[in-house]
Amino acid sequence: MPFFAASSGLSGVGQSGPDSFGPDSFGADSSEGHACDPPASLSFGVSLYEQLFRFHSAVMLLVDAETGCLIEGNPAASVFYGYPDGALCGMSINDIGTLRPEEQARRLAELREGRLTCFTSRHRLASGEVRDVEVHSVPVRLFERTLLYTIIHDITDRVRAEEALRRSEQHPEMVMDGAGIGSFSWHALTDEVGCDTRWGDVLGLGRVECAPMMASWRSLVHPDDLPGLERARQRHLSGVTPRYEAEYRVQGADGAWRWIQETGRVVERGGDGLPLRVAGIVRDVSIRRRAEEDRRRLFNLSPDLMCVGGMDGYFRELNPAWQEVLGWSKEELLDRPWVALVHPDDRAATMQGLDTLRERGVITNVENRYLCRDGTWRWISWNSAFVFEQGLIYGVGRDVTALRRMVEELRTSEARLRAMAATVPGVVLQWREAPGDRRFTYVSPRSHEILGLPPERLLQDWRALPVHPADRTVWELSLRDAVERRGDWMFEGRLVLPGGEMRWWRGEARPVDAGQSGAADLCEEPGIVYCGIITDTTEHREAQERLRQLATTDGLTGLANRRRFLEALEHEVQRHRRYGTPLALISIDVDRFKLVNDTWGHAVGDEVLRALAAICRAEVRDVDTVGRIGGEEFAVLLPDTAPEEALAVAERLRAGVESAPLLTAAGPLSVTLSLGVAASPPCGGADTLLREADRALYRAKAAGRNRVERASKPSGDLSGGLSGASGTGDDADTLLTIP
CATH class of the missing domain: 3.30.70.270 (Reverse transcriptase/Diguanylate cyclase domain)
Structure with missing residues (x-):
């Protein structure tokens, strides 16, 4: 029972007991007289305490100081820990704390004896998340027991902010060292270079002293990349660009080439405006360049149509699959707006999809027809993403012409099958037999006419087939025998239609061989698939009976x-x-x-x-x-x-x-x-x-x-x-x- 549900029941009762607040709870001497009525005072104290406990926004707990059991938690505690109201009662402090049991026992002793009233800890929520908390706890005597009245403040954000501030105050050298960035200072007039020891690591030369002259540095650069680096530097030195940036290859001590990104700017000029000193950083971007090269290979080798387009309606980049699928060369496609390739009947929907792309940033499975160089049309299914900052559309298109043709043929085939099933003088059906399971997978619409039941009813439950009670056992035995033999099934018996009319019927089916044409999909699941037909033989039986009567x-x-x-x-x-x-x-x-x-x-x-x-x-x-x-x-x-x-x-x-x-x-x-x-x-x-x-x-x-x-x-x-x-x-x- 919750704590306050028990204690509030004592209001107005002029007695004390194990469920009442004793004198030790309020620090009063029980031998002294009281001017006010004790029951009324008790009622006021409990009520006021209950109001503070229940409606205070702070997280409050009552904890048994001996066992660590949670006696009560206020609603703010239930919200904070993520448990339903009342669920905290009966839990242990070990359920929410992260200390080991022996450490928690020592802390309870310190709290019980008053040697510890405030500390920081970490508590685990119902979701599994761990939060940093500041705990204020004092022992109180209540119901002849020592309880810890505990108030808990969530200080997770404060702890994280302090940690972030501590990290931000670290020496910038540590940041650059952790990021693998080397720095340098180049005196343009003397060609002298000063740099930290990290530049050797970045350049793949190990932690060595910086080359004293820029000429020595230039000798490490790949010959094919050096002109680009010098051009970027000169454009900046002449004031064309606010800074320069260049990527080039450097040969390391192991003989391997690695890609380096160098960024720098003039930090000191002479009275004549000529640059005196350039400061910059270098970092190894080999991993990124290799990833870009891998993406480029995928871009070029992908059988899907991959492209980058602008919002002006023109392509920026195309992979070779465009020419393989549509026949157009890359140059022909870059010179014309891409919407000109879309089939006229699909342009309105395509433009609507473009609006959706602007709003949502992503569209998937949008299909339209694209013009081929030979004048034919092919269906393309698009997945596209719009990057607002770049103003570019990244698209991947897959040729689904053959798939759509197959779907259309399948639709035509299904329509033909439905027409045949509707005209066949019987109920066409298909069912799957597996250990402990039998279910119809197809029942033709004529089941309503012949069996008196809609196909949906039989698809839900195969036992709904209205076999005459006297024939049902033999019918089920015939099915079991056919499955055990993995052979053909045949049965003739009686049906009782929903209106009570009795009809004669004949069922025939044979198992589908996975090797048969078009049957592979049917046999993917475990079990045996049977295809067959149920026919109404009542008139035939009656005719036979008439012939028998005539003969006998x-x-x-x-x-x-x-x-x-x-x-x-x-x-x-x-x-x-x-x-x-x-x-x-x-x-x-x-x-x-x-x-x-x-x-x-x-x-x-x-x-x-x-x-x-x-x-x-x-x-x-x-x-x-x-x-x-x-x-x-x-x-x-x-x-x-x-x-x-x-x-x-x-x-x-x-x-x-x-x-x-x-x-x-x-x-x-x-x-x-x-x-x-x-x-x-x-x-x-x-x-x-x-x-x-x-x-x-x-x-x-x-x-x-x-x-x-x-x-x-x-x-x-x-x-x-x-x-x-x-x-x-x-x-x-x-x-x-x-x-």
């Missing part, structure tokens, strides 16, 4: 046709053999159906067959299969059905048809059925089961029709049975026979 369904009755029925029978026989489940088969024939056709016509006969089919479907289970085997011949396959149950189903079918006249266009017609039932186990196969049911049907016909007969022999027995059962004279009845 009887067109008249809607029942399974002969082919479909035999396939279902074979499947159930195999299941019976594997698991031993019971299986039954009912063979059905309409009695004297030929008479119906002959009497009422085939249209009425078709109505009768459709009505019988409806009765059969209504009387059996969904797992049972009812099929039309021939003209008026039907069969019912009953999986998992015992013989007695099959007989009951057959009897129910017979009774239902007999008791319910069939409604036709010719009026109600009554027909009857003859039914044969065969059941397993055991079962010798589908043909055997059909043969047994057929024989039972023969017996039903022979016994007078409109009845149910069960196969008399086990279905596995292929010998025996009725023969010539059709010899009853019912030539209109044809029975189901499997050769």
Whole structure:
């Protein structure tokens, strides 16, 4: 808790305790009486002290004199040290001081005992900056503890000013020695030279005595540079220039040439105005000259267009790249304003960029077209800087014609891709597979139409693909398998659109090989990139289903046709053999159906067959299969059905048809059925089961029709049975026979 938050709570309380100001705090004797009320006095003291502590602009701290812990810091301290208000509480003086802990402990002892009240130190701010401070600290008794009431003044600026003054008062010789500058005095009439010992170091000759005559000095200068040096001196000696300055090469003791800068002026003239004495300095500028030579080499060798231009619109300097890129010679370019080379359509923007350059001093990535000598135009991207003091523009231009052409081709290619993606009958997509990460990198706009989601939704989260919950596990396994194989991916399943509609879809994709043309950029990141397409196969599936229905369904009755029925029978026989489940088969024939056709016509006969089919479907289970085997011949396959149950189903079918006249266009017609039932186990196969049911049907016909007969022999027995059962004279009845 902050110090004053605790102490201010004692105002107006007529008691003392560990959180109150004791007598030692104010230097009063507790045994003496007080004219004023102690609680009121205490309240006034705490309040006044709190006001001074909190609102004083000086940095104030309360420090535990034993441990060095910061008990409290005023807001000015928080601002100075850069910590949030209240953060100083609980910190140690070691956190802000730069003394070693043992040195800090000795200083605390001196402060605690009153032997030290004022000193200078260095404190570290929250930012890490170290400041010079002057510390005033006195011990006080508060809450039965000895605290150091400390006021801190920042004297960093004063310390730095004193240091700067101290350095400025040093002997000029030290400054010149540190700067590597040598001085000389030349008597023009006698040609005598007087100089300090540093000139030997500057000239590369070591610290030796100065050459007594200027002629000796001249012999050290490179022959190519001596005329320039003499010309600069003579122009000054004759009064043309206020001083002279020249740079020349001097050969040192090691035989190497170094560049020297010499600056001098006449400091004494005779009565006739002729110069008597010249004073000057020399310094080694070899490093600068080498840097300038390096810059010159870069200037000349750079493939970029480099130039220096004036605000008058003319070039001052150009590098050879101008001729290589644009074809113009340096002389041709220096003789014409540079704006004359800018494409007319780009001049307004170029001049606007020039205004920006004047205001800001720098412009970058400004592009315009420049005229080539052969009449063509090339795009140049400029980075330029304006130096106001010189009135010069320094520019670097890069030929970006090929880049802009590539960008334009890319833009055209992307537009072509978008057009193709918009017309392809599917969703074109691309995604990246990496360990623990899968994300779409491109989804074509048709996703909104086909998937019911905008591309942005899928780009944010690949799991948003609306795969049917029942298919999602298999879908994810198919993706994982493709990635592990680094092979093609294909999946077909269902989608649930946001509105609840279910659609069938097919996804196909293949990994992109880094060696494929144009695929290098796609494969730079880790993982595998897949490109593919999602198509809506609902109509195709429905068409397939219709074809399957046509191939397996009887067109008249809607029942399974002969082919479909035999396939279902074979499947159930195999299941019976594997698991031993019971299986039954009912063979059905309409009695004297030929008479119906002959009497009422085939249209009425078709109505009768459709009505019988409806009765059969209504009387059996969904797992049972009812099929039309021939003209008026039907069969019912009953999986998992015992013989007695099959007989009951057959009897129910017979009774239902007999008791319910069939409604036709010719009026109600009554027909009857003859039914044969065969059941397993055991079962010798589908043909055997059909043969047994057929024989039972023969017996039903022979016994007078409109009845149910069960196969008399086990279905596995292929010998025996009725023969010539059709010899009853019912030539209109044809029975189901499997050769």
